[in-house]
Amino acid sequence: MGELRNIEEFNNLIITYQNGAPIRLKDVGWAEDAMEPIRTIARHNRIPAVGMGVIPRSGANVVEVARGVKAKLSEIRKTLPPGVDIHISNDMSTFIEKAIGGVTEDVFIGGLLAAVIMFIFLLSVRSTIITAVSIPTSLITSFGIMHLMGFTMNYMTMLALSMMVGVVCDDAIIVLENIYRHMEEGADPITAAKEGSSEIAFAAMAATFSIAAVFIPVAFMGGMIGRFFFQFGVTVAASVIASLVIALVLIPMLCSKFLKLESKHGRVYQFFDRSYERLESRYRKALVFCLRHRWLIILIVTGMFLVSIGMLTNLKREFVPKSDEGLFIIRLETPTGSTLPYTDEKLKKVEEMTLATPEADRVFMAIGIGARQEVNKGIVVVTLKDRKKRKRTQQQMMVDMRKQLRGVPGFKAYVEISLRLRPEEREEHGYSSISKAQRWRSLKRSPIRSWERWRRVRVWWMSVLTLS
Incomplete structure (x- = not known):
């Protein structure tokens, strides 16, 4: 096999034969030496970047994958040329580790409190x-x-x-x-x-x-x-x-x-023992009253049961409770046929809007991501500061961001949590995210597929920054 060394050899390349005569590339078109059209843009905190998302396979341990990626990044960082650095824009394993650490602490505190309660009663x-x-x-x-x-x-x-x-x-x-x-x-x-x-x-x-x-x-x-x-x-x-x-x-x-x-018992034992005796005496009096007024007690209990059923029917329903993960995503879509500079101009406004909020810590944006590289669609991943360092919750930030985006013309924006939603679902609600009822119905239609989508959406956006 030969090697094409210049544009002339490309144009003289034979692509087929017709009636014994060769058909060359220059007969049906041409090749030229030029730059490929730019169809993607990425930035991290306003700095041009190359973005990479790491998605764990189904069944993989998210925290272990994140640790492996960080270890590999530490090795890569040593080989980078001057002016180039690697930053982790968002790491969902941090939220998972903090959540697990919080629950572990609750288990420990619960054990101590249980021991204290046992001492109060066992004396x-x-x-x-x-x-x-x-x-x-x-x-x-x-x-x-x-x-x-x-x-x-x-x-x-x-x-x-x-x-x-x-x-x-x-x-x-x-x-x-x-x-x-x-x-x-x-x-x-x-x-x-x-x-x-x-x-x-x-x-x-x-x-x-x-x-x-x-x-x-x-x-x-x-x-x-x-x-x-x-x-x-x-x-x-x-x-x-x-x-x-x-x-x-x-x-x-x-x-x-x-x-x-x-x-022999000390003062603490005697104090609690007398308290239990008083409590037992009051309990006996209450029990005697209940036994003497049985029908009244039955009516009260029946009324409480009926009121509880009424309260149950009025309780709101949702698939999972809201949690503050310190992250939300803004999906932006300009009109079909929009150019890359036009979409980038709109995304810059969203970038400035998010970075202007005191709760925002890091902002990663990208245009033209995916296999289709659609230049009229972009995404902004907003990572918030630690919960202790900000006054507003993630949900309050999302509500405020939706209100701000409604006042900016020229694009559609969808503020979402990390759960991926189908385009037709977003279209129904315009500038707002999907309602809980809509999300629940979509999950019920295909539980297995929705579960896999839920699990695979944990993405770490990493940006290789080119500093100038």
Whole structure:
């Protein structure tokens, strides 16, 4: 095969034969040495850039992918020529890590609060420590089950663990109280541990499996909801079953070794004991009143039930609650046939508008992205400052941006969260984003496809900046 070295050789290139005569490129057209027409523009904080989006494959760990990309960028940055640098415009893994860190902190605080509440009611440091041990041991056991099931620390699994912090100690409290009762009746610690745990075992199993029976079916729900709640249901069931095993195995052993009868009590014990006696006295009076006025109580409870049904029917519905991810996207579309400079001029106005807001941290814009490279369509990815450093939420920023964009002529703009929406859905609402009802109907029509779109939309926009 030959090599074409100049434009003349390109024009003399034979492309076919007709009646034995060669047909050359110059017979049907020509080749010229020129620059390819520019159909894409990208900027990062007003600086010209080359943008690249990294999208994890379906099922990939978002945080791990982000860490790998950052490590590779650190290597690439060392080889860049002077005047060129790499900046990460947006990284969704940061939000995920902060969210998981926040839930983890909530689990830890919830465990401490549960221990404090147990001390207030048990009025014994030894009893509190013994029962509080069931919380971390149950959660650690749940981590092992999560690992075997291939789960990760995500919103749903951490939500399940945070919800079960106050539940996993229930069986332990029941077992400990029954063992303590046997010790008060004169049994030695080992005998009390054996008899106390065996007597309460069936009741503890019934309570535990009733909770597990509620959440296990959640793991087998179909469609998009089932994908969300599978790990949630399994984690809840695993944690309560682990708490049952710990209550029937670990707690009796700890009680036989460390639980002691206390003959003398301090002022704190006496204060709470008197408070409980007063509370019990008031409860008895209220119970007597309810038993003497049964029909009145039945009417009140029935009325509360009917009012609750009415409130339920008026509750608003949405697929997922709003969250402040510190990111929103502005999709801009100029009239068909618009030139690249015209679209760029409009996008510059949007850029300045977003950068003028004190909450904006980084702004990445691009025109002509995608395979079709449509020069009349552009996108602006606005990354906000940390939530603690700004006064307005992401949703408030989006509402304000929609109002500002309505007053700018010459293009259509759609302010959205990171969920991708179909063009026909955006067209229905003009300058505003899709309503919740519209989004929910679209998700119901194709749950699997919508789920994949939801998962794959986590994009990191990275800009290679050319500084001048």
